Amino acid sequence: MKKLTVLSICLLAFFGMASAQQQTEKPKLYNPEADAAKDIQAAVSRAAKENKHVLLQMGGNWCVWCLRFDQFVKNDPQLDSIVKANYVVYHLNYSKENENTEIFAKYGYPQRFGFPVFVVLDAKGNRIHTQNSVYLEEGSSYNKKVVMGFFNDWSPAALDPKKYEKRKTN
Secondary structure: OHHHHHHHHHHHHHHHHHHHHHHHHOOOOOOOOOOHHHHHHHHHHHHHHHOOEEEEEEEOOOOHHHHHHHHHHHOOHHHHHHHHHHEEEEEEEOOOOOOOHHHHHHOOOHHHHOOOEEEEEOOOOOEEEEEEHHHHEEOOEEOHHHHHHHHHHOOOOOOOHHHHOOOOOO
16 A cells, blocks of 8 residues: 555656756746836837837737747747848747736737737837738648748848839939
8 A cells, every 4th residue: 555655656756847847948038027118118119229010919828820820930040140131030928917008009909919929119119010820820730932922022121212212313
């Protein structure tokens, strides 16, 4: 009987540690306690200094697709490079702990598209695009070509008026 009790305690301890390890390994991209308005303003200031846009990835730590998108981009050197060259990224929390209702209202209620949803701000903090992530998905992941197109199409270079000026020929 003592052996069975000891074995039971050991198994419970093992599974308890395994469960705790799984919980601590889960990424925490979103901070429900963050002062999002202040953080977004800091991201806009940084973007202005670095000639970038701000990419707001809106969602929560509860959102499998939000975490999947972050890993999809970070694990692809080409996508990661495009993001780092063109955007200051901020993960805006939406959860039962903090829905950030005023900020979501300010950007036109993008949560209507589900999560994640992306809002691109220019270096002055103006919303220039809202992206429904369903159009970036493919199967149980994302489509690299489409995601790359999204990042490139809303980059500062893509929206530079000089790029579209007609060249005078002599």
